[in-house]
Amino acid sequence: MRTKLLVGAALAVVAWFLPYGLDSYAIHVVNVILIFAILAVGLGLVMGIAGQVNLSQVAFFGVGAYATAILTTHAGLGFWVSGLLAIAATVLIGIVIGTPALRVQSHYLGIVTLGLALAFTNWVTNAEVAGGAEGISGIPSPELPGVDLSSEYLYYYLELIVFAVALAFGLFVVRTALGRRMRAMRDDALAAGALGAEVPMLRMTAFMLASVYGGLAGVLYAGLIRYVAPESFNIANMFLLLAMVIIGGRQSLIGCVVGAISLALVREMLVDHPTIAQLAYGSVVVLVVVFAPTGLAGLPRRARAYLDHRRGARGTAAQLGAFQPYEPAASASGDELLAVQGVSKQFRGLKALDDVSLTVAAGEIRGIVGPNGSGKTTLFNVISGLYKPTRGRVVFRGTDMTGRAPYRLARAGMARTFQNLRLFGDLTVEENLLVALDRSRTLSAWRYLLRPLNVLRRDRALRRSATDVLHRYGLTQFASLAPKSLPYGIQRRVEIARAVAADPALLLLDEPAAGLNGEEVRQLAEIVRSIRDSGRTVIIIEHNMGLVMSLCEQITVLAGGRVIAEGTPSHVAGHPAVIEAYLGDTGEFEGATR
Amino acid sequence: MVRMRATLAVLAVVLAAGCSAPGSDSEDAGSDSGPIKIAVVDAQSGQLSSLGAWELKGARLAVDEWNAQGGVNGRQIQLDVFDDQGDPTIGTNLARKIDSEGYIAMIGTAESAVTIAMAPLLKQAEIPNITSGQSPGLVATKSEFLFLNGPTSTTYDETLAKHIVDQEGIKSIAMITNNGGYGKGEHDAFLKALRSRGVTPLADQVVTADQKDFSAVLTSIRQKNPKVIFLGAEEVESGLIVKQARDLGITATFAGAAPQGTPVFIDTAGAKNAEGAIVSSPYLSNDIDEASKKFAAAYKAKFNEEAELHGAKAYDGTQILLTALKTSNVASGKQLADAIRATKHDGLLGDFAFDETGVGIFETSIGVIKGGKLVAAES
Known part of the structure; x- marks a missing residue:
């Protein structure tokens, strides 16, 4: 931490003195690079952090620059007023361009946003107000009392300050609740939603953030170059930006800045050698992608991992601690918490659920068992909102929640784990828990602008709770590790800890014992009982009959999408339909005994 | 504690230094010995690189001819090329x-937007620039250091409209232009030239810059049955339009710049x-004449x-410089x-005589394609 601060301070000093050593050409290049660095940070936020493929960053850049140009030259407004309005306009455009992200993702989103970027250059080439192919010249330079901003040396300081603030704000977002939630959404949108992250809202927020950075860069560009033309915002520049983010390392904002600076410098060096420029430029990109897939920002970590590997010593391995039971709480047991009423779910020809009804009382541990393909996980998916039932209703805490988005159900007090583990792979164990612990609304992200200290304070409180949870589940030593690096049993435990951290009234566990050894299963039973004793209701899908029989008070048996039996473990175990379902056709069974 | 004091000291220096603005822009360009340095700035990569390559060859040919005859005042001329990639932002970098x-002087660029972006910086640095751009926006920069080595696009279309409307008396005219930078400029300039003559085009069709099939546009134009169809598009697209028009049975004459x-x-x-x-x-x-034959032969040889x-x-531009x-x-x-500005030059494009706007040629010639060759129209 201390070295980081020192490096940061040293860089700040270097940046402050930089102009004294540069001629007018170099300072201009540096000014342009800073603008691209701001753009790259914005693109890094939306693509690297939030995982939304955005190929219209250059259009945000263009809207900011063009809006400034039009407002200063046509409407005669001052530069600063125009700049603010331009950023507002860019945010509006950002929201429009972000809308497709609600429906499509990954490469489809890339194509849609690329199309919108092309539409932008096309529009400015042909629009009267944008000056057509000739663009708009004669943009006035910004005025500041006592500072001549038409000097590129002094303009550098304006850019440097904006850049520093923009980068700091970006880092602030990434390291606190909003950015964590975005990274969770990037790694697994489904699991993030099931933990209460408002995925649509988050995607729009990501595009909005990117557009603010685009707009900022556009305004600075207009003030620096004082001329805008369609070619400045063409697709070639979009790919340059993309290359900057990929080369730098898209999951780190500092990486994006490093990428922007190094690629811009390479490009600048190559203008003297036009014949080899394209080739050399392409080679640099290819080399980095092949030999440093995590980008330049990932190099130190890779180097460290390599050195550790060479040394062989990995220190002492982290140990799993014992689970500390929750304080028992008096639960208002007996009331109906969840009611599934006549739910059917049809997948084209396949009827996965057929008129399933069940009610779960508060404070209960309910087991759901059944042969493979009997519809258990489908039922979970309907209850937690991932599937919309074809027919029937799901009533949770007295409210009809049928077909609500998973994040709404999560906010209403439901949490779940997944059959095949869905931990956020690029977040640490602690961050996985922090995502669940954070119950704030995404809308409250306005605090980032107006009350940043409040955000910090809340984040510190969250970290304290995370420490408690880590301690309770004996995961303290794994806090800073990536979930992927952990043994399977520990990953299972992290997922349960994460679901409980979301403070649900109803916890859905989908095959929590799968892949666990005997001792781990015993610990699991202890954990689940303690969770129930702390006042929560648990529904558990499980194949391990020993666990189900000893743990659950009530068991529902599904077969072929229907409820075939329900009752206490002993009642269900002796039920003929259950025996039939598990052992096959009774006729055959009898035939075999004869 | 020591570190603390060091930090404070550094901070104090930073603040003190911050008060005096950096930047000393005093080194001057023209030295009196050694080669004369002239820059060619043009797109050597990207979509516009063919224009850039042609422009570089023209400039190189002129410079080599002068160098072969001993240069200027006994000093050789050094011609260096810089790649602007057709991007105005890089253009401004290169201006610096x-x-x-x-x-001491610059030849290029072939892309008006890049040149316009560079103009204020070159004006500030007092570097004369002879560009191949032809947009009216170049004139609008009002830089006394910017010169055009040809007529503006307005001149092309004004001359064309004069020939078609005034001399041939044709008023039944349709337009097809593309929505790229070049096409849009042509569209506006030709439409303006027609309007000033009180002519309204029968059709004003806009296509995209990378369109390949024009049957819809051409069918609608065929119904209007114009005598002349104006084309505002680049070489290949224009060729495709003409080919497809003939296939559809359109017999109108095509016209363009x-x-x-x-x-x-x-x-x-x-x-x-x-x-x-x-x-x-x-x-x-x-x-077309002796000068162009000599130029073409030298160009071909080189x-x-x-x-x-x-x-x-x-x-021409380099010769003038x-x-x-x-x-x-x-x-x-x-x-x-x-x-x-004072140089009068009898060049390949005509007689250059610059006015205060930096334009030296104010007319174009009208040619007609006959037997696959462009020949001067007899007027």
Whole structure:
């Protein structure tokens, strides 16, 4: 931490003195690079952090620059007023361009946003107000009392300050609740939603953030170059930006800045050698992608991992601690918490659920068992909102929640784990828990602008709770590790800890014992009982009959999408339909005994 | 504690230094010995690189001819090329770069937007610039250091409209232009020229810059049955339009500016289909007169390819610059700009005589495609 601060301070000093050593050409290049660095940070936020493929960053850049140009030259407004309005306009455009992200993702989103970027250059080439192919010249330079901003040396300081603030704000977002939630959404949108992250809202927020950075860069560009033309915002520049983010390392904002600076410098060096420029430029990109897939920002970590590997010593391995039971709480047991009423779910020809009804009382541990393909996980998916039932209703805490988005159900007090583990792979164990612990609304992200200290304070409180949870589940030593690096049993435990951290009234566990050894299963039973004793209701899908029989008070048996039996473990175990379902056709069974 | 004090000391220095503004912009370009440094700034990569390559060849040819005869005032001329990638932002970087590296004049660019972006910086640095751009926006920069090596696009279309409407008396005209930078400029300029003559086009169709099929547009134009169809698109697209129009049975005459006179256009359209097309260009062909024949032969000998308009324009521009350097005794800055303005040059494109806007040629010639070749129209 201390070295980081020192490096940061040293860089700040270097940046402050930089102009004294540069001629007018170099300072201009540096000014342009800073603008691209701001753009790259914005693109890094939306693509690297939030995982939304955005190929219209250059259009945000263009809207900011063009809006400034039009407002200063046509409407005669001052530069600063125009700049603010331009950023507002860019945010509006950002929201429009972000809308497709609600429906499509990954490469489809890339194509849609690329199309919108092309539409932008096309529009400015042909629009009267944008000056057509000739663009708009004669943009006035910004005025500041006592500072001549038409000097590129002094303009550098304006850019440097904006850049520093923009980068700091970006880092602030990434390291606190909003950015964590975005990274969770990037790694697994489904699991993030099931933990209460408002995925649509988050995607729009990501595009909005990117557009603010685009707009900022556009305004600075207009003030620096004082001329805008369609070619400045063409697709070639979009790919340059993309290359900057990929080369730098898209999951780190500092990486994006490093990428922007190094690629811009390479490009600048190559203008003297036009014949080899394209080739050399392409080679640099290819080399980095092949030999440093995590980008330049990932190099130190890779180097460290390599050195550790060479040394062989990995220190002492982290140990799993014992689970500390929750304080028992008096639960208002007996009331109906969840009611599934006549739910059917049809997948084209396949009827996965057929008129399933069940009610779960508060404070209960309910087991759901059944042969493979009997519809258990489908039922979970309907209850937690991932599937919309074809027919029937799901009533949770007295409210009809049928077909609500998973994040709404999560906010209403439901949490779940997944059959095949869905931990956020690029977040640490602690961050996985922090995502669940954070119950704030995404809308409250306005605090980032107006009350940043409040955000910090809340984040510190969250970290304290995370420490408690880590301690309770004996995961303290794994806090800073990536979930992927952990043994399977520990990953299972992290997922349960994460679901409980979301403070649900109803916890859905989908095959929590799968892949666990005997001792781990015993610990699991202890954990689940303690969770129930702390006042929560648990529904558990499980194949391990020993666990189900000893743990659950009530068991529902599904077969072929229907409820075939329900009752206490002993009642269900002796039920003929259950025996039939598990052992096959009774006729055959009898035939075999004869 | 020591570290704390050190930090404070550094901070104090930073603040003190912050009060005096950095930047000392005093080094001057023109030295009196060594080669004369001239920069060619053009797109050498990207979509516009063919224009950039032609322009570089034209300039190179002129410079080599002068160097072979001993240069200017006994000093050789050094021509260096910089790649602007057709991007205005890089253009501004390069404007600063050629300033700091002591180039006294610049040839290029072929892309108006890049040149417009560079103009204020070159004006500030007092570096005369002879561009191949032809947008009216170049004139609007009002830089006394910016010169055009050809007519503006307004001139092309004004001359064309004058020929078609005033001389031939044709008023039944349709327009097809593309929505790219070039097409849009042509569209506006030609429409303006028509309007000033009280003519409204029968059709005003806009296509995209990379469109390949024009049947819908052409079918609607066929119904209007115009006598002349104006084309505002690049060489290949124009050729495709003409080819497809003939296939649809459209017999109208085509008219356009420089791209419609090029061999690329004629080859794409087919010589038979392009027959009779009216072209407005300052440089009709390589064998229009003695000067162009000599230029084309030298160009062919040096680069082993046929000369064309852009090379000719850059050649003229460079000749003017070198002549001005000679008459001004290798001056730089304002003096050199004045010398360029004062230079009267009988070039490939016509007689250059610059006015205060930096334009030296105010008319184009009208040519007609006959037998697959562009020849001067008899008037």
